[in-house]
Amino acid sequence: xRSRILAAGFLAPAIVFxxxxxxxxxxxxxxxxxxxxxxxxxxxxxxxxxxNFRQVLVVDSDITAVAWMNVLLFVALGxxxxxxxxxxxxxxxxxMRHANSFFRIAYYLPAIxxxxxxxxxxxYIFTPEEGLLDALxxxxxxxxxxxxxxxxxxxxxxxxxxxxxxxxATMIIYLAALxxxxxxxxxxxxxxxxxxxxxxxxxxxxxxxPIMLVLLILQIIGTFQVFTEPFIMTKGGPxxxxxTVLMYIYDKLFREYNYGQATAMGLMLFLVLVILTxxxxxxxxxxEQNR
Numbered sequence: 001x002r003s004r005i006l007a008a009g010f011l012a013p014a015i016v017f018x019x020x021x022x023x024x025x026x027x028x029x030x031x032x033x034x035x036x037x038x039x040x041x042x043x044x045x046x047x048x049x050x051x052n053f054r055q056v057l058v059v060d061s062d063i064t065a066v067a068w069m070n071v072l073l074f075v076a077l078g079x080x081x082x083x084x085x086x087x088x089x090x091x092x093x094x095x096m097r098h099a100n101s102f103f104r105i106a107y108y109l110p111a112i113x114x115x116x117x118x119x120x121x122x123x124y125i126f127t128p129e130e131g132l133l134d135a136l137x138x139x140x141x142x143x144x145x146x147x148x149x150x151x152x153x154x155x156x157x158x159x160x161x162x163x164x165x166x167x168x169a170t171m172i173i174y175l176a177a178l179x180x181x182x183x184x185x186x187x188x189x190x191x192x193x194x195x196x197x198x199x200x201x202x203x204x205x206x207x208x209x210p211i212m213l214v215l216l217i218l219q220i221i222g223t224f225q226v227f228t229e230p231f232i233m234t235k236g237g238p239x240x241x242x243x244t245v246l247m248y249i250y251d252k253l254f255r256e257y258n259y260g261q262a263t264a265m266g267l268m269l270f271l272v273l274v275i276l277t278x279x280x281x282x283x284x285x286x287x288e289q290n291r
Contacts, residue, residue, distance in 0.1 A: 026270075029263045029266060029267065029270075030263075030267060032045075032259055032260060032263045033052055033053070033260060033263040033264040033266075033267045034047060034048065034049055034050070034052065034260075035047055035048060035052075035260055036048050036051075036260055037259040037260050037263075039257075039259075048260070051260075052260040052261045052263070052264035053264050053268075055261050055264075056261055056264050056265050056268075060248075060261075063240070063243075063248060064248065064265070066240050066243055067243055067244055067245045067247065067248045068245060070155065070240075070241070070242060070243055070244050071223075071224055071226065071244050071245050073155055074155060074158065074159065074223055074226050074244070075220055075223045075224060077155060077156060077159040078159055078162065078163070078219060078223045079216070079219070079220070081159055081160070081163055082159060082162060082163035082166065082167065082219070083215075083216060083219055085163055085167045086166075086167045086168075086170035086171040086173075086174055087174060087208070087212065089107055089167060089168075089171045089174075090171045090172075090173075090174030090175045090178060091174070091178070091200055091204055093107075093171070093175060094175060094178045094204075095196060095200075104171075104172070104175065107167065107168040107171055108168035108169065108171070108172055109168065110164055110165050110166075110167075110168050111165065111166065111168045111169035113165070115165065115228045115229075116228065116232065118161065118164075118165045119161065119228060119229055119232040119233050120232060122157075122161040122164075122233065123148070123232065123233045126147040126148045126157050126161075126233070127148075128144065128146040128147075128148075128149055129144055129146075131147075133145070133147065134146065134147075148233060148234050148238075149238055150238070151238050151239050151241035152241075154234055154237070154238060154241045154242050155241060155242055157233075158226075158229045158230060158233060158234070158242060161229060161233070162223075162226075162229055170215060170219075173211065173215065174208060174211065177207070177208055177211045178204065178207070178208070180207075181203065181204065181207045185203050186199060186203060189202070189203060210287050213283055213287075214280070214283060214284060214287070217276060217279060217280040217283060218280065220276060221273055221276045221277065221280070224245075224269070224272060224273060224276070225246060225269075225273070226244050226246065227244060227246035227247060227250070230242040230243070230244055230247060231247060231250070245265060245269050246269075248265055249262045249265050249266050249269075252265065
């Protein structure tokens, strides 16, 4: 009992701090989403029930639908492109016999840079006509694309930038997982005459599957919260082609000062992330039980 009381005493400050700056804002946001909230001390907030949700889902249905569809598109492109790049890089560097330390550092460097710096840098890379990519396209005889001014390519440009930024950090996780693969498996495969492709298919990929599934769920959770990239690079354009859920919340909160509708949309996003987090917890728990 004494040890439990001592442990509770050490944990109490952290719990109070976490409750004050995490749990209480969540509870407060939940309450505000059902109110016509006012920051004016002369005007009290008024309980309006589900009116904020009706405004978001019915009155602003077109904008809301566009925001959610863009987020789902970003998630899908992130999985198709960004999810597999660090896997390929991790396996390739792990198979190298020379200069693998150099490539580890080289691919990890973008993860060190702040997101704002990266987005501004890539904004200039994607600049129409004068940007680096369009210049390379003209140099090889192709027509300039105009990545961020074309609705069909703007989201793809954001995914390419996000992949460049985050692939290195995820690659390090895969490399760490590959260090745990027993060397005897590779030695036995080489003695049996297995090629690199066969070793990757029958040894590397099966050993990486658990961590691949966990990182897939974490990537989906992260990409649902995309904001900085479209906010700085495209402002949600062109023609709302990169307008996301968090940008909708930002507009409602800081431009229209409509706290109720902003928190209503935030609550819906929160519920989606809770579901994904529960799935993540179930997956990790099952993996621990199977070990």
